């Protein structure tokens with residue numbers, strides 16, 4: 470499925486560089502693969518990993534297994550509602566009172582927008598707004614899905630609700646918040662969904678991650694089940710049990726209680742998602758830069774490139790020179806603020822003005838660097854669409 474250098478080089482000739490592109494044929498292939506991996510399970514789309522309305526709509530319309538969006542910022546959720554999207558689950562708590570006020574107004578109008586909570590303080594704020602508006606606001610509790618092994622916190626720090634007793638306490642408090650209704654539970658197992666075990670930058674650590682990953686999957690399934698059973702015993706039907714991410718579609722859906730998995734990154738498949746053993750999606754999104762000089766033999770400098778991914782600092786967070794094959798970044802310089810020198814040992818005859826293609830390490834973040842995505846399909850640029858940023862929406 471992967472395309473050749475010349476395929477893209479011809480398409481981008483004469484366009485202003487750098488530019489970001491989406492290969493629609495590869496995206497459609499990823500959608501098919503993700504659908505297969507989900508095996509009839511329901512998938513909610515993580516908008517933070519997409520950040521483009523055109524793409525959100527395209528995925529939602531592609532197959533009925535894609536239902537709803539996991540939003541990342543409160544103002545983003547409101548904006549998506551205004552633009553016709555519905556069934557929004559906030560992936561993270563918010564204490565933005567104006568936004569929560571807008572959420573409650575949307576609920577009153579019959580929209581499905583569910584804020585995330587993991588603390589009494591969240592309950593207090595939403596309760597006071599929902600009470601003023603005389604509505605019952607659905608909420609979702611975020612359960613921590615990390616595992617602690619001797620000397621290692623395996624996972625990320627998110628919700629403080631990391632054991633059944635803390636969960637029971639929060640559930641038992643809900644009777645004091647009559648304008649809130651517990652609609653669902655969410656737990657994001659980042660250490661399984663977001664870390665591959667075939668990462669060339671990790672060496673032997675891959676093996677340790679694999680062992681911990683298998684132990685963690687068992688522990689988390691048990692934690693999630695205990696929480697669900699307790700909440701149901703207390704009278705909450707919980708029609709929404711959300712878990713996982715791109716890297717954990719299979720293991721999350723294997724838990725019988727799960728009603729949906731969130732997926733975002735797998736659609737674009739950035740370089741950090743190359744390191745999984747059980748799937749390989751296609752590099753559907755990338756950016757193209759122009760060669761502007763040749764500092765020496767076998768070295769070219771392109772304009773742009775310094776789009777480093779968030780998270781713990783490491784070489785794997787750099788963009789990857791992708792096509793033509795044979796480029797490597799120079800460790801001392803990495804990807805530069807304005808320009809990026811790269812060494813070349815490939816076969817193409819390249820000169821000033823030619824295009825070099827890169828991939829970002831993460832998915833949606835690239836869209837914060839570009840106003841538009843050039844949509845490529847069947848040898849043509851079929852459309853140029855705006856990213857969130859291109860619509861003047863820089864949410865975070």
Ligand SMILES: Cc1ncc(COP(=O)(O)O)c(C=O)c1O
Pocket residue numbers: 515518539560561657662663712713714715716731732733734735832
């Ligand atoms: C709450 C939550 N669910 C799911 C995901 C998975 O998203 P992706 O498929 O982009 O890895 C994330 C990503 O950080 C997340 O924060």
